[in-house]
Every structure is written in structure tokens, then in C-alpha cells.
Amino acid sequence: MKSVSFKARARYPIKLLFKYNWKKVKNIHIKEDAMAHRHAIDFDKREKKYVLAEFPYPSGSGLHIGHAFTFTGADVYARFQRMLGKNVLFPIGWDAFGLPTENYAIKTGRKPQDVTSENTATFQAQMERLGLSFDYERIVNTTDPSYYKWTQWIFIKLFEKGLAYKQEMPINWCPSCKVGLANEEVINGNCERCGSPTTRRRISQWVVRITEYADRLIDGLEQTDFIEKVKAAQINWIGRSEGARVKFKLVGLDEELEIFTTRPDTLWGCTFMVLAPEHHLVQEYCLQNPGVKEYVETSHAKSDMERMEVAYEKTGVYSGLSAINPATGEVIPVWISDFVLLTYGTGAIMSVPGHDQRDWDFATRFGLEIRPIIQPFSGWDFDKAAYPDQEGIMINSGPINGMPVKEAIPAAIAWLREKGIGEATVSYHLRDWIFSRQHYWGEPIPMILCETCGWQPVPEADLPVRLPDVEQYEPTDTGESPLANITEWVNTSCPKCGGPARRETDTMPNWAGSDWYFLRYTDPFNPNALANKEKLAYWMPVDVYIGGDEHNTLHLLYSRFIYQFLFDLGIVPSHIPEPYYRRISHGVILGPDNQRMSKSHGNVIVPEDFIHEYGTDATRCYMMFMGAFDATMAWNERALRGVKRFLERFEKLVDTQAGTKQSTSQPIKALIHKAVAKVGSDYPNFKFNTAVAKLMETLNGISDQGGSVHPVELRMLVQAIAPLAPFFAEEAWQKLGGEGSVHASDWPEVDPHLIKDDTVEISIQVNGKLRGTLMIDRDAEQASVEEKARAIESVSKYLQNGTVRKVIYIPAKTISFVVK
RNA sequence: GCCGAAGUGGCGGAAUAGGCAGACGCGCACGACUCAAAAUCGUGUACCCUCGGGUAUGUGGGUUCGAUUCCCACCUUCGGCACCA
Structure with missing residues (x-):
């Protein structure tokens, strides 16, 4: 029987029967999908793959579009890894402690525990409707006493x-x-x-x-x-900076004032000092002065915001104390200002207004001496600004005079150590x-x-x-x-x-609860330890951790710290020094108006609405098609309809070809093998948008080639789309006579001969301009390619304008003539 | 100010060990089907043009036979940090 292309059949009314009915697909196959290969098996011989997405805070408003997007990307990755034969751990849980639930409890008088369990139930149901293949039997919940123990x-x-x-x-x-x-x-x-x-x-x-x-x-x-x-x-957040601590003697007191500086070379230019208002020397010696007392009290009452508003308008007061610059022996005044932070370094600084802009601002404001001690290589007006660069020659600086700045820094530290008044040290922005x-x-x-x-x-x-x-x-x-x-x-x-x-x-x-949850997933119900060490050794480290940029500093740093601490205690395996191997950022979905989604903008997209209207598979494929996984993208419902049309055409093809006996033509076979190869290399790199595009392109190509595909080849294409469209693929797989669940099937093997074309089209350039194209054998010699190229009229007429000086042939890509 | 990422059609976005820019989708136009509409299917779609071409990947230079891709300078946007001595 002659096969009829689905393109032709689509003209008949029967097409209505093919209309993609995601609800039918879901009802029939959600269970099979749930059973297929989902559970992670401890100590299994297959290679393990730990795929982690940041666990959500189960809010009362349900899964939002950002969750849906991130979890779908993670799910595509996890499903693909399973098809590659990996033993995949793809867990989920609830980061459920937190203020919104507490505030809700305060408002409604309900118990946070009850609110949490309702919210987590909603979340899980929505996740299942989204086809997310988490191992729901390993759920952890930070508010569960057996967890927070x-x-x-x-x-x-x-x-x-x-x-x-x-x-x-x-x-x-x-x-x-x-x-x-x-x-x-x-x-x-x-x-x-x-x-x-x-x-x-x-x-x-x-x-x-x-x-x-x-x-x-x-x-x-x-x-x-x-x-x-x-x-x-x-x-950047940790903010390590190397420098020195230096002790200054205070005039008339049996006290020393220690400061931290990254520029010990500028000690000879230090003309005053500044204490933070909360500094202990201020508390002990300066408060009897009413001006100081008032300044300390007002700055203490200031919020951080207020302190920042006056960032360029420095305030301060003379403390009444004097110090001795250990380098010059001069008596210098000690001031108090809230631009110096108690929590960094020692809470006190030496001021070098010639070479630090903040010190310059302060000195200018209060009429303090600005003394240049570095000669810049080109002219510099110290009345206009400080010279902070580390380029120049030291002047007026005793033993380090004449040195370039870069040499002066270690020399100054050596000098301090020798005199017993300072030493090299390291300071961090990171606070306890x-x-x-x-x-x-x-x-x-x-x-x-x-x-x-x-x-x-x-x-x-x-x-x-x-x-x-x-x-x-x-x-x-x-x-x-x-x-x-x-x-x-x-x-x-x-x-x-x-x-x-x-x-x-x-x-x-x-x-606290999110610092170690990824360890608990490996052994979620262990009453005797936070996790069994052998299980940790089997599953850790996390191979891919998918999360938001907003957690790049805090959560990631805290949880790495706790892991390293547990490492030192011997709780986690000694051969795994870091918890996460690879970190992937997920993107952000904006509203249809290109603005960040918010209730006040009225542009919030709720994934459940789209699942109801277009189905899980179309919604998933669309989200993955929107753009790069880590990009910022605007929601566009029309584009979602385009993706749905694609799934409908795919289903049409499956339905028309399900009983076909006719073998697949070579060109269509090649298209399908190329698609499997492309998609199979896109998934592990989180390039889901080009994977969807390739599948669309392939379907268009099959249609152009007559649309006749034997189920053997069509099943390969169904396998290729399975991670993206799990319910649709499962049904198509059944129709095409696939065994078991498509999600438990092995990723199809690609025939290397089919994905490599024998003939290729190359470009012909003359003086860098495109003048024609040419079909050649992939392995053709330069001489024959050149001969054919010269024979083309649109090429030869440009070659006649002069003599050919040079011919460059890039095999199977381009041939370029240089004419002069 | 510092760190990071990115600027490509009407729109979302493809393509970088340098080799036919604009894959795929949206939108739009025309056509088929229909009494009609919707849906669906097909064809076309960067710009200019004297139809031979010419111009185009934020701007200006550079390297190269050839640059979206590499180098230098600059502009813009987004994200993070920011009086951290």
C-alpha cells in the first residue's frame, strides 16, 4: 500500500481526530511516567548522577512560573540522564521555615505547621501535573523534627x-x-x-x-x-585583602592604637587617624567631651541607610587624643568619624589623604594636612584629588625613599616587623x-x-x-x-x-535548614546520623546544582562552609572536599510586558493556568524554547501556541505512520539521526531552546520529504523529545509499538554514517566577498574544487579583474580567491 | 567607582577552535479550504537598489584572503558589590 504523506492527509476533515488532547494523554500516562525509572537506587552499579535544583519555599500561592521553568529544565536534564543509563538522584523537598508562614499564622491564628502541610501538598500536586520526575519518596522538610534534629x-x-x-x-x-x-x-x-x-x-x-x-x-x-x-x-563577597597591622602610640596614655592598612608604604604620609564612633578608645577616653558625646550618639542612632546617604559628605569630630606616627615621629591628631566601620579591620585607620580619596575628602573638609609621599610618573594636582594608584616613586619616606610603590609595600612591612610595630596580615569583608x-x-x-x-x-x-x-x-x-x-x-x-x-x-x-539538605537526600530517613557515610560517598558530590543568582553568595557560601566544617569533623567522605561540582544559573521569566512579574504590575503568569489550557507538554516545551536557560525572557502566549501546533503536527505524524510497513527513506533517516545527535548534545549543556528548534526543523524536514516514516525511526524521534514532552512522548511511544515506558528506554544510538553528508555546499569568495556556492564531495581535492569554482560565471568575471595571487581552501567549508 | 554578563530583523532568539549572518518560533502579507469566519495547510518575509549589485550583528579603529566570533578604545543595558581603609 502506498503511503500517504501526513501533509496531504492534513487537508481532510479527519485531521480533527488528531487534535492533540493533552488531558487524555495525561490521564492515560501520568502513572506510567511516574513509575518509569524514577527512583534513585543506593549503591547501584550504574554510574550515579546527582541532579539538584534548589528546593522551594512552599508559599501559599503555589508554584510560580520561575519554579516551573527551573524545575522543568532540571527535569529535562534528569530524564535525559536516565535514558543514558545513569542512576539518577533527582530529589525535592521543602525549605518551609520562614517569615511568610509565620506572618500568615499571626494574621489568621492558624498553626504554621498546618499551613505548611497544606502548602507542600499543593506544591507536590502541581509538580506532578508539570510532569516533574522527582523522587517523591525522598522528600525532606526542614520543619520536620526528625530533620531539624x-x-x-x-x-x-x-x-x-x-x-x-x-x-x-x-x-x-x-x-x-x-x-x-x-x-x-x-x-x-x-x-x-x-x-x-x-x-x-x-x-x-x-x-x-x-x-x-x-x-x-x-x-x-x-x-x-x-x-x-x-x-x-x-x-568578591569574601573580599580578602592583604595588608598590615600597625601600632601607633597615643600621647599621654598607656595605650596603643592598632590599625589595618593595605598600603603600609604610605605610612610616611599619614597625617591623622580616624576611629569608628563605637571604638573602645572612644568609649573609654573621649565621651567627657560634649561634642564627641553628641557625635557618637547621633551616628549611633543613624541607620545604615542614613550613613550611606552622606557617603560623600563626611562628618566627624576631633577626639581630643593625639598619636605618634611611628615612621616620622610626628604628633598627629586622632579624629572620630562614622565613615570608619567598627566591624572591618580594627575599627580604626591611619589617614593618608594624599593617596586615599576618602581620607582626602575628610582632610579637605576639616583642614588637615595633605602630604604627598608618592611621585606619580606624570603630573598630579593634589589640591584636586588624592593619588591612589600604585604607580610612582616614594618620596619623603625615610628608608623606602626612591622605591617604586610595588617594591615599597613589602619593604615597609619588613621595616615594621623589624621595629616591632607591625606585621603583615589579611582582612576580609566577610563578617561572622x-x-x-x-x-x-x-x-x-x-x-x-x-x-x-x-x-x-x-x-x-x-x-x-x-x-x-x-x-x-x-x-x-x-x-x-x-x-x-x-x-x-x-x-x-x-x-x-x-x-x-x-x-x-x-x-x-x-x-540553617538549607545548609545541608542536599546531604539528607542521600539518606532521608536515617534516625542515627544526618546521613550514612557510605551513602554520602556513593552519591556525593552534587553533579549539577541548578539555582538562582540571588543565592550565589549567601546560600552557596553558607552551605559550602557547613560542608567544609562537616568535612573537618569526618562526617562527610574525606575524598570529597566540596559539596557541589557544577553550578548552573537559571534564567528569569518576565511578564508579557517585559517587566518583572509582580502583583502590582498585574502581569503575573501562573503556570497552572497554562497547563490547563495548553497542557503540560506544550507548556514545558515552550518554557524551554523561550531562550537560553540562563537568560532573562518575556512570556509570550502566542509563541506558546506555536509550540503547541508543533506538538499537534508531531502527533498527526505519529497517528498516520503508526501502522506503516514501508521503510524510511535515506534522507528522512538522516534527518532523524541528525536530530538525535544534536538534541543529545544540547540536553547535557542545558541548551534546551536549540533542542526544541532542531526537533521542529526535523518535523518540517520530514514533511518536505513526503512524510513517510517507519515506526522504527519515528520512535527515535519520540525518544528524543521524551525529556521535554514526557506525557506526549509516552503515548506516542505506545502507539508506535515501543516496549515499556519511553522514559525507561535507552537513548537511541546514532549511525555516524547517516549524520555525515557525502556532498556539502561550500561558499566561494573573491577578495572576501561571497560570489557563489558550489556542491562538492566532502573529501574533494583543492584542485578539483578550484577548477569547478573558476568555471562558475558569477565567480570567473571577478577573477578576470586582475591576477589571482592566492587561493585558500578550507576543506568542506569555503574556497577563497585573492585577486589583485 | 569595582566585579560579572550582554548588545544581531517588527519581536523572542540561532550561528563563535574565524568560513554562505538571521536556524527555529512569533508577527505580518498573499494564497488554498469555507457561504463566511475561526482553525488548519501552503508560499513569502533584514535593508537599499538604476536588478548588475550594494549595505547590514551597539560605535570607532585594528589583525586577516575572510570577523557576530579575535585585539584595542568607547557607548548603552542588565545583574551583583560598594565609605571594606
Whole structure:
């Protein structure tokens, strides 16, 4: 029987029967898909592949389009890896502690636990409708006591190793959320959560000594395959800078003032010093001066935002103290200004206004001496600005006079060490990590304060310290967590002496639960350890970690730190120094108006709506087709319809060809093999948009070639699209007589002869301009190609304009004539 | 200011070990089917033009037979950091 092309058949009314019915597809095949090869198997002999997407915060509004996009990309990757025969761990869980749920509980009087379980159920149902092939049997939930037991356990280990300490320190305070914030949770002086301006407040806080690991966190990046911008962001955030500490004697006091500088070479140009208002010397010696007292009080009341607003308008006051410049022996004044930060270096600086713009601004404002000690190679007007560059020759600088700056820096350090007044040191922008939150909906910090024994960790046998039920979820005005009001929970006995003691009532920050969740996935129900070490050795490291750029500094740094800490404890395998091998950034989907989606813009796209209208497969394929996986893209429903049309044409082809006995023609075979090859190299590189395009192109090509394909070849194309369109592919696979589930099938093998064309079209250039094309044998010799090219009229007429000086032949690509 | 990424048709975007720019999709135009419309299918679609060509990948230079791709300078946009001594 003669095969009729589906292109021709499409003209008949019967086409309506082929209309792609995703609901039918879903109902029939969602179960098969769910069963197919999904579960990760511990210690399986196949090669393991750990594919991780950042777990979501299960909000009340359900899965948003960003989730759908990111998880779909991860899912395509994971499904493809399974078809390659890998043992894939593709887990999901819930990062469920956090303020939105607590705020909702406050507003509605409902228990956060109940709200969370409703939200996670919604999330999971939506994920299944999106065809996401997570291993739902390994779900972890940070609010589950059997999970946060280990979050607390990690904290106790930090305490035992001296990496967690309690300290009263000025912190960023959000008056609206009534919560202390880490530096990284303050965005341009505003609270990251609610956007209101923050102020500063002194509260006794648990602090984790992440700075101890600063160098490890930089060096460890070498063992990873993170994209460059992620590495750069982390290194930038840690902000390592090498310099020196120098001690200055204070006139008339038995005290020394220590400063940090990256430019010890400029010591001879230091004409004054500046202390942070919170510096201890200010507290001890300067407050009796009313002007100083007033300045310190006003700057202390300033929020970070206010301090930044006056960035170029420096303020300050003379402290009344004088110091001796150890290099020149001169007496120099000590000032106080809030442009000097207590939390960086030593909270005090030596000012070299000739060579530091901030010092220059300050000196100019208050009439202090500006003394150049570097001669720039070209002229410089020190009345206009400081000269901060490290190019020039030292002048007026005693022993290092005449040296180029680059040599003067180490020479100055050597001089300081010799004199016993300073030494080389390193400083970091990274601060220790404030770990206390005055909230209910977080992990209780498992510590007990005994009047006689001090802070004691809760014994491991008593973990987890469960969150008790409370009536009121509001934080207190004193800044304490609502837990402080539950006396029967707070009052306890000391684990060491048995005497009366009180529990810590603060809870942990959001990051605590997400620091180690990827370890728990390897062994989610282990009651005896955070995870079995052999299982960790089998599954770790995470091969690909897919997440948002907003987590490149904080989450990624915190979780790498915790992992390195666990590494030092021997909890994780000794041959795996870093938790994540590869880090991939996912893109952002903008609204149809090209603006960021937000309720106020009224441009929010809800994935469920599109799944209902166009189906899971079309929605998935469209999201992957929109653009590069890490790009910023605008939603366009019309384009989604175009993708749906493609799936409908694909189904039409499957239906017309399902019973075909006629073998596939060579050209169509070649098209299909080329498609499989292209798609198979795009998937592992997260180039899903070109994979979809190739599949579309292939379908168009088959149509142009008459549209007759034997199921053997058509099944290959169905396999190629299976990771993108799982439900559609499953049904098509059944129709075409495929065995089992398409998702459990092996990725099709490509015939290398079919993807390599024997004849190729090459371009002919004359003096760099395109003058024609030519079909040649792939392996043709230059001489024959040249001869054929010269015979073409549109080429030869340009060759006659002069003599051919040179002929360049790039095999199978181009032949280029140079005529003069 | 510093770090990072990116500038290509009306639109989303392809193509970089240098080799026919604009794959694929949207939109648009025309055609087929229809009483008509929708849907579907087909054809065309960077710009200019004297129909022989000419000009085009943010701008200006450079290297090369040949540059979206490499080098230099600059402009713009987006993301991150920012009084860090």
C-alpha cells in the first residue's frame, strides 16, 4: 500500500481526530511516567548522577512560573540522564521555615505547621501535573523534627568546636519585622523581607565564625566547575585583602592604637587617624567631651541607610587624643568619624589623604594636612584629588625613599616587623554570621544557659528540641522570640550540674535548614546520623546544582562552609572536599510586558493556568524554547501556541505512520539521526531552546520529504523529545509499538554514517566577498574544487579583474580567491 | 567607582577552535479550504537598489584572503558589590 504523506492527509476533515488532547494523554500516562525509572537506587552499579535544583519555599500561592521553568529544565536534564543509563538522584523537598508562614499564622491564628502541610501538598500536586520526575519518596522538610534534629546537631558541633559564640553586638534591626538581620539580609539599608529601613541595635546574639573558613571558601572554588560569575561573586563577597597591622602610640596614655592598612608604604604620609564612633578608645577616653558625646550618639542612632546617604559628605569630630606616627615621629591628631566601620579591620585607620580619596575628602573638609609621599610618573594636582594608584616613586619616606610603590609595600612591612610595630596580615569583608532570629517559626537553637555553668549544649540524646505550641506568634517588643513567653518550656535544668537553667529562645535563620539538605537526600530517613557515610560517598558530590543568582553568595557560601566544617569533623567522605561540582544559573521569566512579574504590575503568569489550557507538554516545551536557560525572557502566549501546533503536527505524524510497513527513506533517516545527535548534545549543556528548534526543523524536514516514516525511526524521534514532552512522548511511544515506558528506554544510538553528508555546499569568495556556492564531495581535492569554482560565471568575471595571487581552501567549508 | 554578563530583523532568539549572518518560533502579507469566519495547510518575509549589485550583528579603529566570533578604545543595558581603609 502506498503511503500517504501526513501533509496531504492534513487537508481532510479527519485531521480533527488528531487534535492533540493533552488531558487524555495525561490521564492515560501520568502513572506510567511516574513509575518509569524514577527512583534513585543506593549503591547501584550504574554510574550515579546527582541532579539538584534548589528546593522551594512552599508559599501559599503555589508554584510560580520561575519554579516551573527551573524545575522543568532540571527535569529535562534528569530524564535525559536516565535514558543514558545513569542512576539518577533527582530529589525535592521543602525549605518551609520562614517569615511568610509565620506572618500568615499571626494574621489568621492558624498553626504554621498546618499551613505548611497544606502548602507542600499543593506544591507536590502541581509538580506532578508539570510532569516533574522527582523522587517523591525522598522528600525532606526542614520543619520536620526528625530533620531539624540534625540542623540542631550541626549547631552543637559548631559550638563544641568554638565556632559558635554568644556576643552582644550592634546588629541590623528591622523595626517592622522586629527581627535582627545579618548584613547580607539588608539590601541598600532596607530589610530584605519587608523593605522597610533598618536601624541598629545591640542584642546578645549567637554568632558563627565563618570567617575562620574564609580562605578555604576561596581556595575550594578551584575544585569546582562553577560558572565564572558565581566564583567571582563569592570571591568578591569574601573580599580578602592583604595588608598590615600597625601600632601607633597615643600621647599621654598607656595605650596603643592598632590599625589595618593595605598600603603600609604610605605610612610616611599619614597625617591623622580616624576611629569608628563605637571604638573602645572612644568609649573609654573621649565621651567627657560634649561634642564627641553628641557625635557618637547621633551616628549611633543613624541607620545604615542614613550613613550611606552622606557617603560623600563626611562628618566627624576631633577626639581630643593625639598619636605618634611611628615612621616620622610626628604628633598627629586622632579624629572620630562614622565613615570608619567598627566591624572591618580594627575599627580604626591611619589617614593618608594624599593617596586615599576618602581620607582626602575628610582632610579637605576639616583642614588637615595633605602630604604627598608618592611621585606619580606624570603630573598630579593634589589640591584636586588624592593619588591612589600604585604607580610612582616614594618620596619623603625615610628608608623606602626612591622605591617604586610595588617594591615599597613589602619593604615597609619588613621595616615594621623589624621595629616591632607591625606585621603583615589579611582582612576580609566577610563578617561572622549572626545566627539568632527572634522568631517562632524556625529551628530552636539547642542551648541552655545555666547560672553556674554558663552556656551548655542540649545533650544529643535530647535532640531534637521541639518547637512547643504557642498561642501567640508575634515577636515581643523587647526583641525576644515568642518562645520567651512560654515559661514551662523556657525553664529547664542544666545538663551539666542539674541546677535551674533557661533555654535559648531565639531560633535559627532561614539558611540553617538549607545548609545541608542536599546531604539528607542521600539518606532521608536515617534516625542515627544526618546521613550514612557510605551513602554520602556513593552519591556525593552534587553533579549539577541548578539555582538562582540571588543565592550565589549567601546560600552557596553558607552551605559550602557547613560542608567544609562537616568535612573537618569526618562526617562527610574525606575524598570529597566540596559539596557541589557544577553550578548552573537559571534564567528569569518576565511578564508579557517585559517587566518583572509582580502583583502590582498585574502581569503575573501562573503556570497552572497554562497547563490547563495548553497542557503540560506544550507548556514545558515552550518554557524551554523561550531562550537560553540562563537568560532573562518575556512570556509570550502566542509563541506558546506555536509550540503547541508543533506538538499537534508531531502527533498527526505519529497517528498516520503508526501502522506503516514501508521503510524510511535515506534522507528522512538522516534527518532523524541528525536530530538525535544534536538534541543529545544540547540536553547535557542545558541548551534546551536549540533542542526544541532542531526537533521542529526535523518535523518540517520530514514533511518536505513526503512524510513517510517507519515506526522504527519515528520512535527515535519520540525518544528524543521524551525529556521535554514526557506525557506526549509516552503515548506516542505506545502507539508506535515501543516496549515499556519511553522514559525507561535507552537513548537511541546514532549511525555516524547517516549524520555525515557525502556532498556539502561550500561558499566561494573573491577578495572576501561571497560570489557563489558550489556542491562538492566532502573529501574533494583543492584542485578539483578550484577548477569547478573558476568555471562558475558569477565567480570567473571577478577573477578576470586582475591576477589571482592566492587561493585558500578550507576543506568542506569555503574556497577563497585573492585577486589583485 | 569595582566585579560579572550582554548588545544581531517588527519581536523572542540561532550561528563563535574565524568560513554562505538571521536556524527555529512569533508577527505580518498573499494564497488554498469555507457561504463566511475561526482553525488548519501552503508560499513569502533584514535593508537599499538604476536588478548588475550594494549595505547590514551597539560605535570607532585594528589583525586577516575572510570577523557576530579575535585585539584595542568607547557607548548603552542588565545583574551583583560598594565609605571594606
